[in-house]
Amino acid sequence: MKYIDILERQLGRKATKAEIEAFTVMWSEHCGYSHTKGYIRQLPRVGFGGNAGIVSLDDYHFIAFKVESHNHPSAIEPFNGAATGVGGIIRDILAMGARPTAILDSLHMDKITEGIIDGISDYGNSIGVPTVGGELRISDYYKYNPLVNVMAVGVGRNEHLIPSTAQKPGQVIVIFGGATGRDGIHGASFASEDLTGEKATKLSIQVGDPFAEKMLIEAFLEMVEEGLVEGAQDLGAGGVLSATSELVAKANLGAIVHLDRMPLREPDMNPVEILISESQERMAVVTSAEKANRVIEIARRHLLFADIVVEVTETGRYVAKYNDETVIDVPAKLLEESPEERTYGYRPVEMPKFNWIKFKNVDAHEIFERYDYMVGTDTVVRPGYGPAVMRVKSSGGYSLVIHSRADLGLQEPYWAAYITLLECVRKTLSIGARPLAVTDGINYADPDVQPEGLAAQMKGLKDACEFANVPVASGNASLYNTYKGNGIPPTLVIGMIGKLENLNVPRPRKSAIYAIGFKDFKLEREKLLWNEIERIAKAGYFVVSMHDFSTMSTLKQELQKTGLDMKVKSPKCEPVHQLIMVFGDVDTKLPKELIGYCN
Amino acid sequence: MTASFPKAQVVVYPGSNCDRDALWALRYVGFDAEFVDIRSHIGSDVNLLVLPGGFSYGDYLRVGAVAAREPISSEIRDFMSRGGLIIGICNGFQILIEMGILPGALLQNSTGKFICKIVDLEVVDNETPFTRYFERGERIRLPIAHGFGRYVKTNGLVNSQDNVVFRYAQDVNGSDELIAGISNENKNVLGLMPHPERAIEKLIGSDDGLRVFLSAFNYIKTSSENMLEKTKVGVA
Numbered sequence: 001m002k003y004i005d006i007l008e009r010q011l012g013r014k015a016t017k018a019e020i021e022a023f024t025v026m027w028s029e030h031c032g033y034s035h036t037k038g039y040i041r042q043l044p045r046v047g048f049g050g051n052a053g054i055v056s057l058d059d060y061h062f063i064a065f066k067v068e069s070h071n072h073p074s075a076i077e078p079f080n081g082a083a084t085g086v087g088g089i090i091r092d093i094l095a096m097g098a099r100p101t102a103i104l105d106s107l108h109m110d111k112i113t114e115g116i117i118d119g120i121s122d123y124g125n126s127i128g129v130p131t132v133g134g135e136l137r138i139s140d141y142y143k144y145n146p147l148v149n150v151m152a153v154g155v156g157r158n159e160h161l162i163p164s165t166a167q168k169p170g171q172v173i174v175i176f177g178g179a180t181g182r183d184g185i186h187g188a189s190f191a192s193e194d195l196t197g198e199k200a201t202k203l204s205i206q207v208g209d210p211f212a213e214k215m216l217i218e219a220f221l222e223m224v225e226e227g228l229v230e231g232a233q234d235l236g237a238g239g240v241l242s243a244t245s246e247l248v249a250k251a252n253l254g255a256i257v258h259l260d261r262m263p264l265r266e267p268d269m270n271p272v273e274i275l276i277s278e279s280q281e282r283m284a285v286v287t288s289a290e291k292a293n294r295v296i297e298i299a300r301r302h303l304l305f306a307d308i309v310v311e312v313t314e315t316g317r318y319v320a321k322y323n324d325e326t327v328i329d330v331p332a333k334l335l336e337e338s339p340e341e342r343t344y345g346y347r348p349v350e351m352p353k354f355n356w357i358k359f360k361n362v363d364a365h366e367i368f369e370r371y372d373y374m375v376g377t378d379t380v381v382r383p384g385y386g387p388a389v390m391r392v393k394s395s396g397g398y399s400l401v402i403h404s405r406a407d408l409g410l411q412e413p414y415w416a417a418y419i420t421l422l423e424c425v426r427k428t429l430s431i432g433a434r435p436l437a438v439t440d441g442i443n444y445a446d447p448d449v450q451p452e453g454l455a456a457q458m459k460g461l462k463d464a465c466e467f468a469n470v471p472v473a474s475g476n477a478s479l480y481n482t483y484k485g486n487g488i489p490p491t492l493v494i495g496m497i498g499k500l501e502n503l504n505v506p507r508p509r510k511s512a513i514y515a516i517g518f519k520d521f522k523l524e525r526e527k528l529l530w531n532e533i534e535r536i537a538k539a540g541y542f543v544v545s546m547h548d549f550s551t552m553s554t555l556k557q558e559l560q561k562t563g564l565d566m567k568v569k570s571p572k573c574e575p576v577h578q579l580i581m582v583f584g585d586v587d588t589k590l591p592k593e594l595i596g597y598c599n
Numbered sequence: 600m601t602a603s604f605p606k607a608q609v610v611v612y613p614g615s616n617c618d619r620d621a622l623w624a625l626r627y628v629g630f631d632a633e634f635v636d637i638r639s640h641i642g643s644d645v646n647l648l649v650l651p652g653g654f655s656y657g658d659y660l661r662v663g664a665v666a667a668r669e670p671i672s673s674e675i676r677d678f679m680s681r682g683g684l685i686i687g688i689c690n691g692f693q694i695l696i697e698m699g700i701l702p703g704a705l706l707q708n709s710t711g712k713f714i715c716k717i718v719d720l721e722v723v724d725n726e727t728p729f730t731r732y733f734e735r736g737e738r739i740r741l742p743i744a745h746g747f748g749r750y751v752k753t754n755g756l757v758n759s760q761d762n763v764v765f766r767y768a769q770d771v772n773g774s775d776e777l778i779a780g781i782s783n784e785n786k787n788v789l790g791l792m793p794h795p796e797r798a799i800e801k802l803i804g805s806d807d808g809l810r811v812f813l814s815a816f817n818y819i820k821t822s823s824e825n826m827l828e829k830t831k832v833g834v835a
Contacts, residue, residue: 121712121713122713125654125713125715125744125746126614126616126654126657126658127616128616128617128653128654209657210654210657211613211614211654211656211657211659212657214613214614214616214654214657215613215614302613303613368715369714369715369716370712370713370714370715371713371715372713372715372744373715374715374742374744374794374797374803374804375616375617375620375652375744375797376619376620377620377623377624377796377797377799377800377803378803379803379804380802380803382804391802391803393623503802
């Protein structure tokens with residue numbers, strides 16, 4: 001175990017075998033964010049700290065959203081790795097009391113990996129949450145380490161917002177969902193090391209059961225509706241241990257965990273395995289002793305297992321028992337307080353001249369037409385145009401963007417992160433929305449070997465958020481994306497939520513097409529560009545904001561489906577530019593050039 | 600006596616996921632609509648049942664196979680023999696076929712993949728209670744979203760002629776004779792793979808599906824008014 005010395009110093013004694021297992025999980029990079037939490041603290045934040053980020057949509061509704069990676073599992077077992085990536089992030093949204101309404105995915109791989117696409121398609125379609133957008137980047141840089149980042153979004157009513165903590169002694173925690181097996185044991189630790197590490201076996205990969213997830217969603221929302229849920233946490237990395245210790249530790253409380261009450265799929269599991277198994281489709285619900293029976297009843301009616309597994313105590317100690325045997329007994333806070341690696345300062349330099357590093361151009365239709373993007377009947381703009389637009393029935397709407405610039409990350413991570421955020425703002429404005437907040441997906445190689453790159457990336461994100469006045473609401477970090485020591489380019493994936501006052505978004509139509517703006521980039525011009533995009537979109541013109549206008553096959557295809565034929569001469573520009581494409585002849589102060597027609 | 604609104608129920612199977620969309624569509628056209636759980640009962644005053652899309656029981660055994668064997672199936676059969684209207688959409692269509700209410704079989708798409716897109720359809724039969732607001736031969740656009748939608752005829756087995764209601768304009772999933780939707784002989788049961796409930800507002804892509812529900816709504820209204828007339832005549 002990496003931090004064994006620190007652990008034993010904190011405990012003041014030798015750690016037991018069970019404690020080593022437990023802390024290996026909780027203090028893994030995946031659960032503990034040791035290398036990134038120092039940077040995350042410095043970001044401008046909003047609605048941060050729960051299972052997912054929270055922003056207000058209107059007087060009645062909140063939006064919960066978060067991006068999460070499932071890179072390591074998808075490298076070893078593409079189908080289940082990707083599927084459970086969807087399942088896990090959906091439960092994070094759910095735990096906030098929101099109904100999951102949309103999925104977006106950011107995929108980086110060396111070729112279209114069927115298993116990954118099938119995994120997302122099979123799981124997302126089955127649970128009835130539409131996959132409404134995403135990005136697909138094909139490059140050999142991801143040959144051994146594909147990146148599967150999934151962003152999920154949900155909408156809830158304000159009175160249903162659920163805290164991610166317990167509140168007082170005497171409460172109980174009901175765990176409900178599918179049965180617990182040996183799948184995903186040490187998944188968190190495996191996701192925190194090189195792909196050739198000792199944990200890289202299929203045993204660390206979770207197996208998905210979308211039917212159980214669908215039942216779990218409906219059961220949980222029914223509990224929320226009935227006012228039974230006082231706190232909630234999904235069971236993901238670190239299983240029972242992580243979910244229940246977080247719930248009590250955040251409130252300075254303790255817990256007695258009865259592992260013998262967990263329903264098992266494999267009856268011969270030992271107590272530590274039960275404690276750290278990452279079997280999917282399980283949730284922990286904090287409730288009162290009186291309401292617990294009703295919680296269990298609802299779960300069982302939805303064909304799920306459920307039992308009162310935890311008593312919340314005032315002791316501050318996390319005690320896991322199997323019948324009368326004590327498995328571990330440690331301060332709950334200690335489990336949460338993973339050691340923190342030092343952060344590195346980064347002094348931004350002037351933006352370098354970036355070179356074009358082209359990722360392969362693919363028509364994304366063959367991917368997204370395998371995802372149900374319409375279920376829920378709230379998808380206003382279908383995938384293929386860029387930003388997704390969703391409505392909330394009897395209310396307004398919101399826009400969703402997921403975007404990354406690994407081609408820049410390879411060259412200079414600070415500006416790569418900065419530009420990624422600016423481009424998200426442009427995309428959001430281009431469909432007439434106003435940015436609300438972002439979720440960040442950090443995908444990085446080895447932070448111990450190249451700590452400066454991570455520092456630069458995080459500083460770039462921070463500075464860009466401050467420049468744009470857009471806070472971060474949630475995030476995820478996947479480090480050690482390496483194979484035999486060779487890593488991926490720094491790949492910061494940003495998911496942005498925007499708010500729409502008007503669902504009548506600009507649509508493409510027969511018109512001349514213009515390139516408006518500048519072929520290179522100057523930061524001092526950025527807000528001028530934003531104002532123009534906002535004004536042009538509000539006037540009803542269809543605006544396209546892309547980083548690479550030479551790869552427009554998806555948009556071309558999409559237009560063809562609506563009977564439009566786009567013929568343009570792609571404007572020549574720098575890898576970082578301030579150019580947009582506008583359908584229609586609009587007056588503007590910015591440089592404007594006719595580049596083609598849409599017929 | 601005040602005429603009440605036509606009443607509809609949406610059967611929610613474990614794993615249904617278009618149930619809320621169907622309810623929204625039914626209410627949108629004016630139905631007094633509610634969910635019915637597989638453990639409860641079909642109301643005696645119900646005029647229309649919708650078996651929604653989704654993945655009942657995760658489609659783990661064979662699409663629709665487990666759902667078709669729920670106790671509520673016998674109530675659905677009774678409802679059908681009383682002349683009640685039933686629409687089975689996507690997974691609901693698969694369930695109706697597994698129940699033996701509609702003929703044929705639905706197999707995996709010829710591409711082997713899930714397909715989600717909006718497709719062109721031809722209205723073949725506009726004399727069903729669900730298609731009276733369409734013209735015969737009319738081209739309409741409805742979304743599809745399925746992995747197992749390849750309709751295969753099994754006429755020899757059921758000893759009856761398939762009554763085709765909708766056909767795809769082009770081949771999308773390898774269905775026999777481009778069949779997208781069929782009805783039973785009495786035409787009170789419609790099964791179709793496309794999703795009319797996802798096409799009731801232009802805002803979300805198409806409103807061609809609206810007329811399926813409007814047709815049923817007005818069919819029910821007119822037949823109950825006729826019934827009322829007849830009773831009045833009878834009394835007089």
